[in-house]
Amino acid sequence: MRFGIDLGGTKIEIVALDREGAVRLRKRVATPSGYAATVETIAALVRDAEHETGGRGTVGVGIPGSLSPATGLMRNANSQALNGKPLDRDLGAAIGRAVRITNDANCLAMSEAADGAGAGYRTVFAVIIGTGCGGGIVSSGRLLDGPNGTAGEWGHTPLPWMRAEEFPGPRCWCGRDGCLETFLSGPGLAADCDGPGARDAGSIPARAAAGEAKAAAALARHTDRLARALGQIANILDPDVVVLGGGLSNMQHLYVDVPPLMARHVLGDVARTPIVQARHGDSSGVFGAARLWDTP
Numbered sequence: 489m490r491f492g493i494d495l496g497g498t499k500i501e502i503v504a505l506d507r508e509g510a511v512r513l514r515k516r517v518a519t520p521s522g523y524a525a526t527v528e529t530i531a532a533l534v535r536d537a538e539h540e541t542g543g544r545g546t547v548g549v550g551i552p553g554s555l556s557p558a559t560g561l562m563r564n565a566n567s568q569a570l571n572g573k574p575l576d577r578d579l580g581a582a583i584g585r586a587v588r589i590t591n592d593a594n595c596l597a598m599s600e601a602a603d604g605a606g607a608g609y610r611t612v613f614a615v616i617i618g619t620g621c622g623g624g625i626v627s628s629g630r631l632l633d634g635p636n637g638t639a640g641e642w643g644h645t646p647l648p649w650m651r652a653e654e655f656p657g658p659r660c661w662c663g664r665d666g667c668l669e670t671f672l673s674g675p676g677l678a679a680d681c682d683g684p685g686a687r688d689a690g691s692i693p694a695r696a697a698a699g700e701a702k703a704a705a706a707l708a709r710h711t712d713r714l715a716r717a718l719g720q721i722a723n724i725l726d727p728d729v730v731v732l733g734g735g736l737s738n739m740q741h742l743y744v745d746v747p748p749l750m751a752r753h754v755l756g757d758v759a760r761t762p763i764v765q766a767r768h769g770d771s772s773g774v775f776g777a778a779r780l781w782d783t784p
């Protein structure tokens with residue numbers, strides 16, 4: 489059995505995948521407040537899942553943040569209770585086995601590469617464009633990682649080919665200016681359309697379709713920026729497919745409008761990279777977490 493946990497700010501979800509990848513159990517509970525309660529809740533979910541499925545298994549956890557390879561402590565988690573804590577060690581102690589932890593974009597990449605929209609492609613670049621903006625890379629079934637634990641952290645690279653009016657870009661929570669996240673995330677799109685402080689991008693496509701010029705212009709800028717950002721990825725990694733996940737991945741114009749714009753920024757002026765929507769939707773996090781032990 490392979491257990492995957494998706495640890496979110498408001499809910500914790502567990503899934504049990506059997507050897508064939510079939511879902512044997514799935515359940516979600518509210519995220520408790522406090523670190524110790526979070527660890528205990530996850531441990532209890534695993535114990536209960538083992539009891540219900542009758543099988544012991546590996547445990548992978550997807551989190552909105554990462555473990556620092558230097559300190560072994562959590563960093564950049566939206567949930568402040570987790571930051572600075574050795575979540576993998578504490579969870580491992582609580583459930584009596586090693587636990588693998590990675591960020592939600594890496595889980596998306598694992599899940600979509602295994603049996604989602606990236607299945608059958610060698611190198612999958614998966615991005616989340618939603619509340620934040622992240623990325624993960626799976627090549628030949630293997631999640632890429634490195635000495636800094638930052639592989640795929642696309643959202644905190646600067647918008648490429650910035651125009652004068654875009655420079656230096658909004659200040660990002662990470663301390664830098666002009667990160668892709670500040671342009672491409674839902675709050676980034678909302679602020680670009682409706683001004684500082686606006687956070688809801690969900691209505692912008694409908695407003696554009698209804699003829700609101702401001703909304704249409706903001707969407708066009710967002711599409712062009714995504715195309716530039718993916719053009720840069722093609723020039724570095726040349727993935728066989730790009731999978732879009734997160735709330736903004738539901739905007740269907742991206743799959744039509746981004747590829748031709750992207751071609752302008754790919755060396756050689758061709759962009760044959762398919763850009764596809766994640767198949768597992770919001771479930772990618774928990775499915776990907778369950779697959780974190782699929783490779784040695």
Ligand SMILES: [Zn+2]
Pocket residue numbers: 643644645660661662663664667669
């Ligand atoms: Zn940043």
